[in-house]
Amino acid sequence: AVEGATATRVEVIVGKPSRITLDVCLAQMGLRARDCLMIGDRLETDIRMGREAGMAAALVLTGVTDRRTLRRSPIQPDYVLRDLRELLAAR
DSSP: OHHHHHOOOOSOOOSTTOSHHHHHHHHHHTOOGGGOEEEESOIIIIIHHHHHHTOEEEEETTSSOOHHHHHHOSOOOSEEESSHHHHHHTO
């Protein structure tokens, strides 16, 4: 989108699934990736970024990804949740 709007080539991508922003956030909060859980609804961005960073990853089925897409994908989460209420119930 930036390239289309500005006609300028982007040198570094910091959006998902790039780890740049994630690593900065972890450092600012003093957290280790292995102690965190990435939660998202997109396999190619949210879940991929979490897994590549060394986090556990939870896919929420209330968004973009459905079970059929999940079965066919090489990117697999550690957990699959119908919605975020399941996460709270697991506490």
